[in-house]
Amino acid sequence: MRTQVAIVGAGPAGLLLSHLLWLDGIDSVILEARSREYVEKRVRAGVCEHPTVELLRQVGLADRLDAEGLPHHGITLRFDGEDHRIALTDLTGRSIVVYGQQEIVKDLIAARLKAGAEIHFEVSDVELHELTGDTPRVTYKDADGVVREIQADVIAGCDGFHGISRPSIPDSAMTVYDHVYPFAWLGVLVKAPPAHHELIYANHERGFALHSMRTPDVTRLYLQVDPSDSLDDWPDERIWAELHARLAISGGFALHEGPILERLLSPMRSFVAEPMRHGRLMLAGDSAHIVPPTGAKGMNLAMADVLVLSRALKALLRDNRTDLVESYSDTCLRRVWRAEHFSYFMTSMLHRAHDADPFQHRLQLSQLRYTASSTAAATSLAENYVGLPFP
Known part of the structure; x- marks a missing residue:
């Protein structure tokens, strides 16, 4: 099989990346270890930041979010036996929307399949090869146990903290920051x-x-x-x-x-792997960083990562420019470390x-x-x- 971008992981990061690439005319194939039923029912994050909501609206993925999501204009800090409201919208002019991550996954899968995307569920034995060359490969077993291979221009590792993508990078090529x-x-x-x-x-x-x-x-x-x-x-x-x-x-x-x-x-942990790129392997979302859930940042960071990554891959694959790929990690990590600090602040203040x-x-x-x-x-x-x- 040949594609421009092989995406490992059909969570919000991998699915949104595939959608953004499709809008730019770039082919992708998605591999997912779990079944479609499992990923669509897996309950995770529920808070969508204002930029996440705006992005989903801009790319045509917010119809159900706008109909069923719950807009919130404040949060409450409860201590000393009293409530203290933080008026988000009054203070910033922006708000959040509570809409489950699994609902976003459902919307993304439906949109990708309607567009004819290739999503291969229940794959196993995924291995990444030749990451520092121009034509990296992914081998895996499909749902029937048949060994397959994908040749690509780029591999996007969107398979979460326990996935295969980050461990495919040599320890000597990465620095890990971990706080439990x-x-x-x-x-x-x-x-x-x-x-x-x-x-x-x-x-x-x-x-x-x-x-x-x-x-x-x-x-x-x-x-x-x-x-x-x-x-x-x-x-x-x-x-x-x-x-x-x-x-x-x-x-x-x-x-x-x-x-x-x-x-x-x-x-509860904070985790960051630097850099988020090794050759033609690009990490995004939880495969590269974890935040404690107190700050409601995990899924939103993944969305920001793949927005930056989609622009970088468009520049590389359509315009033969390497500058955005080369700056991808640094661009994402500035936001990641801000979110890490905010999540640490919220966690330390409340627990x-x-x-x-x-x-x-x-x-x-x-x-x-x-x-x-x-x-x-x-x-x-x-x-x-x-x-x-x-x-």
Whole structure:
């Protein structure tokens, strides 16, 4: 098989890249280890930054997002038993939209297949070859176990943190920055209407909690837990008891309970691999960087990466220019490190380490009170939260 760009991974990054390339008349083939059903049901991020929403609208992928997404014009910081609203739109003129990552994936897959794109699901044994040459190759087994090969001009590694793309780069050609946080998130998807119309970030002496939503009838809730915990440690009764305790406020808060549809445990880490390019292999999204979910940046960073990458590949494959490919990593990493810092700031301000001393907690409260009372501090948080302009 011959194509211009072989894309490994059919998540938001790989699918959007394929769509952007198609708009520029560039061929691509997508390989995905999971089934279509799996990737369309995999619940992940839900906050779309303003630049992400605008990009999806510009490239014709926002019809369902505009019809079903939930626009938010603020978020709430909950501490000291009170709510403190950060008015995102009033402070920045921009907003966010809550629309599940799996819904974006559904929209992208439908659009790519309608355009005749090649998406090969349930592939295995993927290997990348000759990455520093002009014609890199990808070998794999298809869903029937038949060995296949793709010859390409470029390979885009959009296969996430645990994918094959980043490990295909020699250790000597990459610098890795890794920070593991001393806590994890327990997330539950609940069949119940949200108890608040905006996201609530709660700092509590028992640990962090987040109240979010996916639809008007489905609530997304998170608890800070110990990284050594398992799902067996958290029966329904304990989950609801902690949520009620951590989300309580002095005036009362009626958290809506309902059947738990899904639960997962996620470690908290920051990770960056530099550079995001090795020869004709370009990394994008989680294959190159991970942020803790507190800042709601993961999927949005992937969207920014592939926008930059699509422009670079257009310059390379249509105009025979190499400058944008050569600057791709540096351009993306400036945004990545800003997002890393913002996510670290949000995580450090809101979570309680199990061994934190009273001094550290007082510093957290000081930062929260300053952010809630200072227009300048609130504007800085809001500007980063709604998303800085794409490059």
